[in-house]
Amino acid sequence: MEHRIEVDAAELSRFAPHDHPLWWGILGAVAIEAAVVANLLTSYFYLAAQAEAWPPDGVDPPALLWPTLVLFVLPLSSLTMWWAGKGSDAGRRRQLALGVTASVGLASLALVFRSIQIAEFDIRWDEHAYGSILWAVTGFHYTHVVSAIVGTAVVAVLAWRGYFTPERQLGVVVDTLYWYFVAGVFLPIYLVLYWAPRLL
Amino acid sequence: MTDATAPDGTRGRGAGGARGHGAEPEGLPDYVRGGRDGLGEAELAELERTWQSPPGFLAWFTHVNHTNIGRRFIITSLVFFALAGLLALAMRLQLAQPLNDVLGPEAYNQVMTVHGTAMMFLFAIPAMEGAAIYLAPLMVGARDMAFPRLNAFGYYVYLIGGTVFFLSLPFGLAPDAGWFNYVPLSSKEFSAGYGIDVWTTMITFIEVSALTAAVELIVTILKLRAPGMSLDRMPIFVWAVLVMSFMILFAMPSVIVASALLMMDRLVDTAFFDAALGGSPLLWQHLFWFFGHPEVYIILVPALGIVTSIVVTFTRRSVFGYAALVLAIVGIGMVSFGLWVHHMYTTGLPLMGRSFFMAASAMIAIPSGVQVYCWIATMWGARVRFATPMLFVLGFFAIFIAGGLTGVMVASVPFDRQVHDSYFVVAHFHYVLVGGSVFPLLAGLYYWFPKATGRMMSERAGRWSCGLVFVGFNLAFFPMHQLGLEGMPRRVYTYLPETGWTLLNQLATAGSAILALGFAITLANAALSLRRGAPAGDDPWDGPTLEWATTSPPLNCNFARQAVVQSGNPVWDRRRAEVSAHVGGLRTDRRETIVTTVLDARPHAVQVLPGPTPWPFVSALVASAAFLGLIFTPWAYVLGFFAAFVTFVLWFWPRRPWRED
Numbered sequence: 001m002e003h004r005i006e007v008d009a010a011e012l013s014r015f016a017p018h019d020h021p022l023w024w025g026i027l028g029a030v031a032i033e034a035a036v037v038a039n040l041l042t043s044y045f046y047l048a049a050q051a052e053a054w055p056p057d058g059v060d061p062p063a064l065l066w067p068t069l070v071l072f073v074l075p076l077s078s079l080t081m082w083w084a085g086k087g088s089d090a091g092r093r094r095q096l097a098l099g100v101t102a103s104v105g106l107a108s109l110a111l112v113f114r115s116i117q118i119a120e121f122d123i124r125w126d127e128h129a130y131g132s133i134l135w136a137v138t139g140f141h142y143t144h145v146v147s148a149i150v151g152t153a154v155v156a157v158l159a160w161r162g163y164f165t166p167e168r169q170l171g172v173v174v175d176t177l178y179w180y181f182v183a184g185v186f187l188p189i190y191l192v193l194y195w196a197p198r199l200l
Numbered sequence: 201m202t203d204a205t206a207p208d209g210t211r212g213r214g215a216g217g218a219r220g221h222g223a224e225p226e227g228l229p230d231y232v233r234g235g236r237d238g239l240g241e242a243e244l245a246e247l248e249r250t251w252q253s254p255p256g257f258l259a260w261f262t263h264v265n266h267t268n269i270g271r272r273f274i275i276t277s278l279v280f281f282a283l284a285g286l287l288a289l290a291m292r293l294q295l296a297q298p299l300n301d302v303l304g305p306e307a308y309n310q311v312m313t314v315h316g317t318a319m320m321f322l323f324a325i326p327a328m329e330g331a332a333i334y335l336a337p338l339m340v341g342a343r344d345m346a347f348p349r350l351n352a353f354g355y356y357v358y359l360i361g362g363t364v365f366f367l368s369l370p371f372g373l374a375p376d377a378g379w380f381n382y383v384p385l386s387s388k389e390f391s392a393g394y395g396i397d398v399w400t401t402m403i404t405f406i407e408v409s410a411l412t413a414a415v416e417l418i419v420t421i422l423k424l425r426a427p428g429m430s431l432d433r434m435p436i437f438v439w440a441v442l443v444m445s446f447m448i449l450f451a452m453p454s455v456i457v458a459s460a461l462l463m464m465d466r467l468v469d470t471a472f473f474d475a476a477l478g479g480s481p482l483l484w485q486h487l488f489w490f491f492g493h494p495e496v497y498i499i500l501v502p503a504l505g506i507v508t509s510i511v512v513t514f515t516r517r518s519v520f521g522y523a524a525l526v527l528a529i530v531g532i533g534m535v536s537f538g539l540w541v542h543h544m545y546t547t548g549l550p551l552m553g554r555s556f557f558m559a560a561s562a563m564i565a566i567p568s569g570v571q572v573y574c575w576i577a578t579m580w581g582a583r584v585r586f587a588t589p590m591l592f593v594l595g596f597f598a599i600f601i602a603g604g605l606t607g608v609m610v611a612s613v614p615f616d617r618q619v620h621d622s623y624f625v626v627a628h629f630h631y632v633l634v635g636g637s638v639f640p641l642l643a644g645l646y647y648w649f650p651k652a653t654g655r656m657m658s659e660r661a662g663r664w665s666c667g668l669v670f671v672g673f674n675l676a677f678f679p680m681h682q683l684g685l686e687g688m689p690r691r692v693y694t695y696l697p698e699t700g701w702t703l704l705n706q707l708a709t710a711g712s713a714i715l716a717l718g719f720a721i722t723l724a725n726a727a728l729s730l731r732r733g734a735p736a737g738d739d740p741w742d743g744p745t746l747e748w749a750t751t752s753p754p755l756n757c758n759f760a761r762q763a764v765v766q767s768g769n770p771v772w773d774r775r776r777a778e779v780s781a782h783v784g785g786l787r788t789d790r791r792e793t794i795v796t797t798v799l800d801a802r803p804h805a806v807q808v809l810p811g812p813t814p815w816p817f818v819s820a821l822v823a824s825a826a827f828l829g830l831i832f833t834p835w836a837y838v839l840g841f842f843a844a845f846v847t848f849v850l851w852f853w854p855r856r857p858w859r860e861d
Contacts, residue, residue, distance in 0.1 A: 002779045003238030006764040007427045007803050009794050010785030016805040021346040021423045021795060028415035028449065035453035039490075043457065043483055047472070050480045125470050129478035132470035136461065143841065150842075154849055163854060171852075 015167040026174045030181045033144070037185055040140060041192050044133045054197060055130045059123045061197040062134070066117035070110045071190050074145075074183040077106035081152075081176045084159075088169045096172065097159040100152055103179065107149050114142055134193060141182075141189055148182040151175060231751055236760035237782055244760050247788040251343070251756035254812055262812035264348035266337050267754055269355050271652065273330025276359055277323050282723070283366060284318040287311045289716055292676070296709040298697040308693035309376035310395070314369050316379030317399065320495065321406055322362045324637050325448075328502040329413040331644060332441040334652065336417055338747035338754060339435050341426030341763045341770075343793035344809050346419040347412075349816045349851065354412035356820030361406040364828065368398045375399035378691060380492060381462075383473040383484045388466045397466060397831040400459040405827040407452045414448035417441055425796050426746065427783060427803045428765040435745045435768070436512075436519060439526050440505025443533040444498050450537070451494035458487035468834050482547060489540035497536040499633065501529060503640035504571060507593050510647055511575050513743045514590040515582035518769060521574040528567035528574075535564050545616045554613050561611035568604060572597070587741075588662030592643035595670045596635055603631030606681070621691075624684025630677045642669070642722060649726065650740045654752040655733030661725040668718030675711025679704040744769035749780075762786070762794055815851035822847050 017023075048054040055061055084099020118138060123131035155175050158164065164172055232244045239247070253263040263269070290311055294302040303311060337345050345351055368374040375395040377386040386396045421442050425434070434442075462484065464470040471477035473484050512519050519525060541549065541557040549557075575597075584590065606628040610616045619625060642665075649657050683704050688695065695701050739748040748771050750759050761782035767773050774780045783803070786792045791809040796802055826840020 001774070003761070004779060004781045005238070005761075005784035006781040007783045007794070008785040009783050009792075009803065009806050012785075012794070012803060013805045014792075014808055016795070019795075019805065021419045021807055024419045024423060025347055025350075025415055028418055031449055032411055032415070032453055035450050036457055039454050039457040039487065043461070043472070043487065046483055046486065047478065047480060051478050056478060125464075125468065127471075127477070129471045129474070129480070132461075132464070132472050132479070136464065136470070136472075147841075147845070150845055158854070 015170070017167070017170040017173045020170055020173075022170060022174055023177065026177050030178065033181065034185065036140070037189065040133070040137050041188060044137065044192055044196075047129050047133055048196070048200060051130065054200060055123070056128045059128070059130065062117065062122070062194055063120055064194055066113045066120070067190055067194050070113050070117075071186065073106055073110040073113065074186050077103040077110070078180055078183045080106065081179050085172060085176050088164055088172045089166055091166045093159065093162055093164065096164060096169075097156065100156040100159055100172070100175075104149055104152050104156055107145055107152075111142070111145055111149070114138070114145070118142075137189060137193060141186060144182045144185075148179055152179065231755070236751075236755075237780065239760040243788050247760065248756050250789060250791060250811075253756070259812065261817040262814045264344075264352045264810065264812055264816070265756065266333050266345045266348065266351060267652075267758075269348075269351045270330050270332075270334025272355055273326050273333055273358070276355075276362065277327035277330055278723075280318050280322040280362055280366070281327070282719075284315050284323060285716060285719065287315040287318075289712060291315065292709040292712040294693060295695075295705050298695050298699070298702055300694060303693060305693045306376065309378075309691075310369060310372075310374040312691060313375050313378055313381075313399075314366070317375070317403070318362075318366065319633075320379060320499075321403060322358075322365065324499040324633065325410055325495070326358055326362075327641055328444065328499060328637070329410065329417075331506070331641070331648075332417055332444070332502060333413060335648065335747060336438055336441050337420055337424070338651075338750070338758060339438050339745050340421060340424060340429060341746045341749075341759060341765065342420060342424035343758050343762065344791065345416050346424055346807065347416045349810055349813060350412050350416055353816035353820050354409040354416075356817050357412075357823065358406055358409040360820060360824040361402045361409070361827070364824075365398060365402040365406075368395065373398055380488055381459075381484075382488075383462065383465075383481045384475075386462065387473055394831055397463070400463045400466070401827045401830050404456050404459045404463070405824070407456050408823075410448050411452055414445040414452075417445040418449070421445075422798045423795050424793055424807070425801045426763045426765050427794065427796055427801055428781075429770075429796075429801045431799055431801075432522075433765060433768045435505075436508040436522070436525055436529070437502070437505035437745075440502045440508075440529055443529050444501045447494050447498045447501070447533050447536065451491045451498065454487050455491035455495075458484055458491070461487075463830065467830070482544075485544050485547065486540070489543045490537070493540040493543065494533075494536045496629075496632065497532055500636045501532060503596075503637045504529060504532075506640040506644040506647075507575065507596060509743075509745070510589045510593050510643055511578050513647070513741050514585045514587065514593075515579050516585075516742065517578055517582050518744075519574065520577035521570075522768065524570055525574050528570040531567040532564060535560060535567070539564065539611075542611055542616070545613050546620045558611060558613050562608060565604065565608055572601070587646075588657070588659055588666060589643045589647035589741075591663065591666045592639050592646065595666060596639035596643065599631055599635030599639060599670075599673065603628060603633075603635050607632060619684050621689055622684035623680040623688045623690055626690045627677050627680035627684060630680075634673060634677075639669075642666075645722070645726065647741065648747075649729065650733075650736030651747055651752050651754070653730055653733070654736050655729050655731075656736050656740060657725050657729040657733060661721055665718050665721040665725065668714055668721065670718075672711050672714030672716070672718050676708050676715050677711070679707045679711075683708075739771065744772045746770055749774070757791075813851070815847060819844060819847040819851055 080099050080102040084096045087095025087099060125131050125135035152175055155171055228245050232241055232248060235241045235244050253265050253268050290303060294300050294308060333351065373394050375398055377391060377396060381399055384390055421438055461472040465472055471479045473479045473481050475481060508519055508525065539557055539560040541553060542561045545554060610619065610628055646657055646662055683701055686701065688701050736752045738752055746763055749763060763770060764781040764783060783794050791811060792806050793809060794803050795805040795807050797804055822843045826836050826844060829836025829840060
């Protein structure tokens with residue numbers, strides 16, 4: 001048997017942060033979580049359709065002020081993430097470190113708003129199925145913001161220590177991808193939790 | 201560049217008894233002698249050291265190679281299969297006589313629930329995942345999977361979750377509300393105690409392992425294929441694994457949400473399923489079956505891939521209707537998401553809904569039929585070799601088609617309402633599941649055992665096993681059709697003598713004993729063949745796909761040099777043309793595999809893969825503790841979240857020297 005070398009891998013990139021298998025892996029994680037959100041929101045409508053009144057009589061829909069603020073803060077934090085990534089691509093380490101730190105700060109602010117708003121809910125989780133699903137969806141997204149924050153905090157620590165280079169920045173790229181998801185998925189959650197009970 | 205001086209590398213590793221994983225410390229192991237695929241002896245030896253899984257008990261917890269992890273998945277799932285099978289025998293023993301007292305009603309409910317849940321979640325899915333994890337990277341010509349550490353993490357999650365679930369039985373804490381765990385029976389009001397909590401937490405936990413496997417299989421298949429293996433040259437088995445993985449990705453979240461909601465109902469008094477507080481018990485059924493029905497096809501689809509691989513090899517022909525087969529598999533995957541409600545015909549659905557799901561359920565017969573005809577056309581006029589794997593495939597045809605026919609029957613609303621919750625349904629789904637997954641798995645075991653161990657299994661014992669399993673299965677389950685039509689409800693722990701069901705039940709019990717004997721023969725065959733089997737060589741069956749291009753068992757690095765392929769049957773091409781094409785330029789001192797584009801598999805990068813590490817095991821331990829804690833207190837959620845996060849940081853923390861080029 002004759003053996004031929006038809007592809008030489010010596011010159012191929014070992015980094016490829018924007019097209020790395022891990023990038024695809026994070027996309028898979030995003031798909032799973034999106035499916036979880038879809039299941040939760042479908043359950044919300046299923047329970048709403050079965051209920052006589054939604055929200056139940058005497059319960060106000062959650063206030064709009066705080067969640068609407070979050071709706072703007074989270075995309076803003078995505079913008080700083082994007083800006084950080086631009087810096088990382090160009091090898092500007094300071095821009096990267098500042099950008100991810102700003103994102104962590106903004107998302108923490110969003111958490112504060114979310115916490116105030118949760119404290120203002122007009123119903124507990126154990127009083128009615130409406131309260132249960134409201135708290136569950138809110139808690140689910142809250143957990144995701146927390147995990148995005150702590151994950152990005154680690155990226156920020158590494159960034160300030162100068163670990164990342166334009167080649168070695170896979171961590172930044174995949175963290176950003178996940179961040180966009182956490183910020184983006186708030187839109188359908190916002191529409192369902194805060195507008196659906198007003199419009200249905 | 202050519203290197204005609206290298207030997208053709210047909211020497212098998214099993215022949216010399218050389219175990220591939222970790223047995224050789226310094227000197228050159230037999231199988232690297234003379235090099236392979238044009239790679240020199242010294243380089244191959246270094247490559248093998250780089251990819252070695254270190255020996256020793258403690259080092260066992262650091263292994264990440266997909267062959268190690270895949271093998272563990274398969275062996276663990278077979279252990280659970282045997283245990284859940286013993287539970288089935290206990291149930292059959294109880295039902296052999298009316299008013300028998302082998303098992304009391306409480307014990308029977310627990311045994312039945314653990315049997316069903318374990319067969320589905322601890323055996324069928326993990327066995328298919330294990331086969332996929334072991335075979336898919338070999339078939340696409342990769343050195344390992346895309347995320348080896350995640351792979352190991354998934355295994356420990358499965359091992360720990362499955363063990364805890366099974367241990368609940370001897371401790372008397374087992375769930376007892378059936379494998380689909382319907383509310384309100386499973387709500388706190390009607391099921392106090394920890395049994396149902398074990399079900400909800402452990403099922404959620406084990407599904408994490410299915411999800412990690414799915415993501416990892418998808419990325420491996422889409423990004424790590426050998427150069428030249430465009431999507432239309434991918435083996436059908438790999439297509440089936442890809443479809444299975446996407447199905448897991450979109451089906452499992454639904455059962456995770458369902459069991460998480462039930463967990464909260466039981467733990468912190470939410471009211472999702474509590475009708476008195478505006479909840480809906482039917483929501484459970486929708487969420488569960490939106491997962492539960494695709495689940496059946498998650499098990500079936502890879503089995504179809506196994507069947508196709510075997511039909512191709514044992515007829516020595518390219519598969520007939522490649523595109524039609526791929527479309528049929530994709531079609532089954534898609535349609536399977538549109539028919540979950542046929543499990544709920546008796547819950548009072550609107551007429552329109554029933555008609556829709558009846559049509560969708562019947563529609564799945566179309567792609568299934570396309571496949572059967574493709575297989576028939578492949579075999580038509582070929583000189584089929586009737587070795588054991590092929591015999592099990594023939595058994596699959598008979599049993600699965602019978603199960604498919606009753607499937608079309610129960611898909612129709614009026615018939616279903618008649619036999620719902622009767623033994624007819626038990627007969628139907630055992631025909632579909634045992635026929636559709638256990639027969640192909642056994643066929644696959646006989647087919648790939650030589651590849652994984654370097655030894656052949658005994659043909660004689662294989663034929664006996666196949667015959668006994670086939671006869672035993674039909675004797676055990678065919679009478680259940682009649683029992684169901686006569687009105688015997690499923691899940692009853694006993695029945696009265698006046699019902700006249702005794703004889704058929706005794707036939708079923710006798711059949712289950714024969715079935716168990718048939719399985720035991722294969723188990724013994726595998727155990728004995730591990731040491732005594734005839735040496736297999738690289739390619740004992742003359743298979744067309746890339747797993748047959750490496751040694752048996754596969755090298756630590758899978759392939760001395762990764763292949764470049766030009767068709768769907770690369771190994772046959774190679775033999776015909778006397779030429780093999782390879783990838784050069786990968787380093788031998790660290791773990792590298794080539795990355796290619798999604799559609800055409802053009803090479804565009806190299807992925808550097810991690811070596812052995814204990815962190816996935818530590819993470820899995822912490823996550824297990826958190827999930828176990830959730831049985832008792834909601835605070836385990838918060839604690840577990842941060843503890844797991846710490847282990848993930850330690851897992852991913854970059855270590856010096858950073859991977860500089």
